[in-house]
Amino acid sequence: MINPPATVRDASFLHEVISETPGGERIVHCMQCGSCAGSCPNGPDMDHTPRVLFALIAAGQRKKVLSSNTMWCCVSCYACTSRCPQNIPVTDIMYALKRISLREGMANTTDAPALAQTFTGLLDRYGRSFEFGLASRYYLFNKPLSMLRMGPLGLRMFTRGRMSLRPSKIRQLDQLQAIIEKARQLGGTA
Amino acid sequence: MKYAYYPGCSLEYNALAYDVSVRKVADLLGFTLEEIDDWNCCGATEYFSQDELTAASVIARNLALVEPDVDQLVAPCAACYCNLIKVDRLMTNHPATGEKINEALAAGNLHYQPGRVRIRHILDMIYEDVGEAAIRQKVVRPLTGLKVAPYYGCQVVRPITADNTEYPTRMDELFTWLGAEVIDYPAKTHCCGGHMTQISELQAFELIRRLLHSAVSRGANVILCACPMCQLNLDAYQGRVATHFKTNLRVPILYFTQVLGLALGIDAPSLGFGKEIVSAEPVLEATLGTTLLQSAPS
Numbered sequence: 462m463i464n465p466p467a468t469v470r471d472a473s474f475l476h477e478v479i480s481e482t483p484g485g486e487r488i489v490h491c492m493q494c495g496s497c498a499g500s501c502p503n504g505p506d507m508d509h510t511p512r513v514l515f516a517l518i519a520a521g522q523r524k525k526v527l528s529s530n531t532m533w534c535c536v537s538c539y540a541c542t543s544r545c546p547q548n549i550p551v552t553d554i555m556y557a558l559k560r561i562s563l564r565e566g567m568a569n570t571t572d573a574p575a576l577a578q579t580f581t582g583l584l585d586r587y588g589r590s591f592e593f594g595l596a597s598r599y600y601l602f603n604k605p606l607s608m609l610r611m612g613p614l615g616l617r618m619f620t621r622g623r624m625s626l627r628p629s630k631i632r633q634l635d636q637l638q639a640i641i642e643k644a645r646q647l648g649g650t651a
Numbered sequence: 652m653k654y655a656y657y658p659g660c661s662l663e664y665n666a667l668a669y670d671v672s673v674r675k676v677a678d679l680l681g682f683t684l685e686e687i688d689d690w691n692c693c694g695a696t697e698y699f700s701q702d703e704l705t706a707a708s709v710i711a712r713n714l715a716l717v718e719p720d721v722d723q724l725v726a727p728c729a730a731c732y733c734n735l736i737k738v739d740r741l742m743t744n745h746p747a748t749g750e751k752i753n754e755a756l757a758a759g760n761l762h763y764q765p766g767r768v769r770i771r772h773i774l775d776m777i778y779e780d781v782g783e784a785a786i787r788q789k790v791v792r793p794l795t796g797l798k799v800a801p802y803y804g805c806q807v808v809r810p811i812t813a814d815n816t817e818y819p820t821r822m823d824e825l826f827t828w829l830g831a832e833v834i835d836y837p838a839k840t841h842c843c844g845g846h847m848t849q850i851s852e853l854q855a856f857e858l859i860r861r862l863l864h865s866a867v868s869r870g871a872n873v874i875l876c877a878c879p880m881c882q883l884n885l886d887a888y889q890g891r892v893a894t895h896f897k898t899n900l901r902v903p904i905l906y907f908t909q910v911l912g913l914a915l916g917i918d919a920p921s922l923g924f925g926k927e928i929v930s931a932e933p934v935l936e937a938t939l940g941t942t943l944l945q946s947a948p949s
Binding site for chain 2: 552559573588590617639641
């Protein structure tokens with residue numbers, strides 16, 4: 462077990478994050494340098510930058526972290542991960558926080574979870590992503606007004622053969638779904 | 652040389668121009684691309700946000716489907732490449748997780764031995780396995796006068812790359828060999844906003860604006876992509892970004908394999924030109940020839 466910094470009173474959240482992230486134990490080496498925050502393209506839109514978030518995790522501020530929009534602003538550009546002088550897998554920690562906040566029902570600040578769930582729902586069903594299905598479902602249920610703005614763009618994509626109105630499916634859907642079911646049984650944490 | 656080919660979902664429709672140009676270029680350069688039979692979606696960034704073991708198992712199915720006589724896989728999509736290599740490393744570096752993933756795969760009668768397949772991005776394959784001398788020799792239509800801004804984006808060069816992660820140069824070098832004028836600009840590895848165009852579009856628009864301005868203000872007349880998400884964001888949203896910021900933007904966004912194919916003498920219509928929203932025709936015809944995109948036989 463990793464020893465948390467001596468100043469931390471409640472390390473349970475820190476350990477929860479670590480156990481959810483492969484290589485996550487590096488997080489205890491965060492020295493608050495801010496390379497992650499300075500590298501993040503979406504930093505300005507976050508409730509807390511990654512640097513602040515790591516301080517909050519170390520301080521055991523579970524609710525504050527999990528209800529923030531920070532991890533949902535992360536688009537996995539990996540700039541933080543490649544620049545962290547302490548080799549903390551920042552992007553993977555963001556993924557872990559997304560998963561925990563979803564499980565706890567605390568991911569209510571953005572439409573990102575809805576997009577993710579619509580996307581993987583289609584993957585589970587067809588084995589391939591389905592852009593028209595994703596866009597129509599996601600916008601209809603989350604941003605119906607945006608559909609008007611997206612219409613002309615969708616049409617241009619369609620006329621150029623860049624969008625199909627029908628999903629493409631893999632042949633061995635049963636096999637993929639059996640793998641998915643087994644993976645779920647084995648537990649979400651890798 | 653034979654490679655397993657993982658096109659990924661985007662290349663079926665949205666990035667069809669990438670798929671057709673990759674296949675044409677590979678063929679001309681003497682690579683055999685063997686499409687993985689019945690491959691499935693890699694889950695992009697969306698599955699890891701919800702369930703890590705399922706995300707990894709879904710990706711690993713593709714690795715397990717690689718034919719036993721093939722030990723290299725090539726992926727043109729940045730997100731697919733990143734996910735495939737991420738899972739291979741995850742299984743290698745965390746054996747207990749690797750076993751769990753194989754337990755899930757076993758439910759579909761599959762197995763993957765971590766490290767068995769070398770996963771590569773198409774840019775690295777061309778840069779390393781063909782190289783400068785052979786490429787220079789094969790140029791039949793030098794790109795003289797074309798000012799290209801190579802755009803690497805994120806997941807081709809982060810977190811795992813054979814190039815320099817902060818200042819990659821492989822696409823720059825490649826296009827120098829082809830006779831193009833290569834534009835150096837600071838945003839070449841910056842993020843295009845990814846799926847933020849769907850979630851919080853103004854956030855993405857600012858990133859797209861910065862990128863386009865960075866390249867165009869240094870003289871680029873075409874931006875080259877190695878990722879379907881980058882191409883989509885910079886191309887399809889360019890008009891709305893220009894309107895939003897009340898600025899004048901009209902720069903074609905092409906896949907680097909399309910323009911590479913032109914230089915290698917492949918007939919233009921078969922490289923997927925015309926699928927881009929911001930037409931590349933005026934720029935290409937002004938620099939490379941007035942009838943370039945119509946006349947060539949197929």
